[in-house]
Amino acid sequence: MACSIARTLDVIGEPWSPLILRDVWVGLSRFEQLQADLGISRKVLTERLNHLVDRGVLERRPYDRRPRYEYVLTDKGTELVDVLMVMVGWGDRWLAGQAGPPVLYRHHACGQVAAVDLRCAHCGLPMHAGDIDLLPGPGAARP
């Protein structure tokens, strides 16, 4: 499907995949850790990890002489975490309730705790769903 959303979902759209990515992001990188933290079945965890490695989002890397492996984010995977960060922003805003957000971000550049915001890469002003028109691009499907 000529749709970057569908293509992205083909990488992280299966159940558990985003949560696996989150865990790797926050430092849970080994099979047993992931399985214990998520409560996912081992079979599915194996499938998902292989898929994410195949797609170049994670790298499987030995960390011992024994057959032990850890999973780390590639550059491609690290950029995918942007999607998770925006999910967090939405969840914090609409689903966190009284208790407030479970996790805060401290921005290295300014040292402040702050939310992430979507901006236009060209002019720097806010850019959300209502602020844009959609145009067919070069990769659009020909009718």
Next chain:
Amino acid sequence: MACSIARTLDVIGEPWSPLILRDVWVGLSRFEQLQADLGISRKVLTERLNHLVDRGVLERRPYDRRPRYEYVLTDKGTELVDVLMVMVGWGDRWLAGQAGPPVLYRHHACGQVAAVDLRCAHCGLPMHAGDIDLLPGPGAARP
């Protein structure tokens, strides 16, 4: 789970839900349109639409004296489209290949075709996965 990603996935984490949201975003708002465009089974489409309405992301609205309904984004749903926009950005960058992005965004504020960028809401500088520390927030699970 005290995790805004998991909570957000509880709303749009099921298969098809993000694509339904995308279709509604771009103007496909009726049951038959969605079913035809996505090729999803009618049963699952019914389930997903009900779920999205229950969660306050879509609104089911009659558009005729006959029992005809269209689905439109609520404010909550419109903000959720931010997540899709970032998915598009990642898909355009890593998955579009030679053909280039299938869809372009023209920003109302500046009139330019531009990508979306993640910025710190406090200082305005870029804010990506590697630019932040994670801190426990008020809604964090107590150990």
Next chain:
DNA sequence: GTTCAGGGTTCCCTGAGGGAACTCCGACTG
């Protein structure tokens, strides 16, 4: 009063996910 179209239900059937047990392999342990 029959047809039509949109918007769903119902039915069956297959395949993906959960759970628990099993395997494999290198390193320690006595």
Next chain:
DNA sequence: CAGTCGGAGTTCCCTCAGGGAACCCTGAAC
């Protein structure tokens, strides 16, 4: 140097969610 440990998967069975196709319901139009 046999036994055992622990991480990282495999294998097996079983259930339940998703696909497909047919069916139903309703109000308007012919």
